[in-house]
Amino acid sequence: MPKFVLDTVVLRVFAFAYPQGIDILLSALKTSLACFPTEVYNQDENSLPPNVSDEELSELARGLRYAQRKAQTLPGLQGQRFQVRLQNATQIPRHIQAGSLFIEPLQIEELPRRERLGELYGIGRGEAACLVLSERTLLTSVFLSSDEIACQAAQALGISFLTIPDILTDWVSEMYPPRELLQDLVDGMRNASFAVPETLYQRLQDML
Known part of the structure; x- marks a missing residue:
C-alpha cells in the first residue's frame, strides 16, 4: 500500500478550500490514511500569543495564524474569505483524531538530511522534511506537492510524486463527482490562494 506524504501546500489547499476537502483528497488517492512531518503541521498554532514572531512554528500553523489575523482585521467580504478558510480547516483535527491524518516526526538523526536537502534544492523546511520522510520507504512513498522545485527534487531522489492537478484529475476520472461539487472545490481552492x-478546470469539466 502506498504511503502518501503531504506537503504544506497540498494539506492547506484541500483543508482550506472545502469542508470535506480532506475526504476528497483521500478518496482521490484511494487511501484511508495520509501523513506529514511536524515541519508541515504540529497542531501548534496556539502555542504562542497572536502578535509575536511565529517563524519557529510549523508551516501550516503559521498559515492558520495568518488567516486568523486577516479574518479579524480585514473588512467585509475580505475578512469573510479568511473566516471560511478557518472554518473549513476545522476538519484537520477531526481527521487527526480519527487517524486518517497522521503526524509523523523525523528522528533526530534525520534532521541533518533535512537541512542538506533544503540547501541542495533550495526548498523549504517542510518540503525537505517530507522528502526525508518519503525516503524512509522509498519504494512505496508518494510525495504530494505542487511546488515545482520540490517535485524536481523528488524526481532526482527517485521518489514518486503527485501534484494537485494530478490529484484532481484522478478524483474526477475515478469518482465522477457532480459538476457543482467540482465547481465548489475549484472555487474554494482559488479562495485559498491556489490558482487552478x-x-x-475545463478539462476536468469535459471528463464529466
Whole structure:
C-alpha cells in the first residue's frame, strides 16, 4: 500500500478550500490514511500569543495564524474569505483524531538530511522534511506537492510524486463527482490562494 506524504501546500489547499476537502483528497488517492512531518503541521498554532514572531512554528500553523489575523482585521467580504478558510480547516483535527491524518516526526538523526536537502534544492523546511520522510520507504512513498522545485527534487531522489492537478484529475476520472461539487472545490481552492488554471478546470469539466 502506498504511503502518501503531504506537503504544506497540498494539506492547506484541500483543508482550506472545502469542508470535506480532506475526504476528497483521500478518496482521490484511494487511501484511508495520509501523513506529514511536524515541519508541515504540529497542531501548534496556539502555542504562542497572536502578535509575536511565529517563524519557529510549523508551516501550516503559521498559515492558520495568518488567516486568523486577516479574518479579524480585514473588512467585509475580505475578512469573510479568511473566516471560511478557518472554518473549513476545522476538519484537520477531526481527521487527526480519527487517524486518517497522521503526524509523523523525523528522528533526530534525520534532521541533518533535512537541512542538506533544503540547501541542495533550495526548498523549504517542510518540503525537505517530507522528502526525508518519503525516503524512509522509498519504494512505496508518494510525495504530494505542487511546488515545482520540490517535485524536481523528488524526481532526482527517485521518489514518486503527485501534484494537485494530478490529484484532481484522478478524483474526477475515478469518482465522477457532480459538476457543482467540482465547481465548489475549484472555487474554494482559488479562495485559498491556489490558482487552478482555467484550462485544467475545463478539462476536468469535459471528463464529466
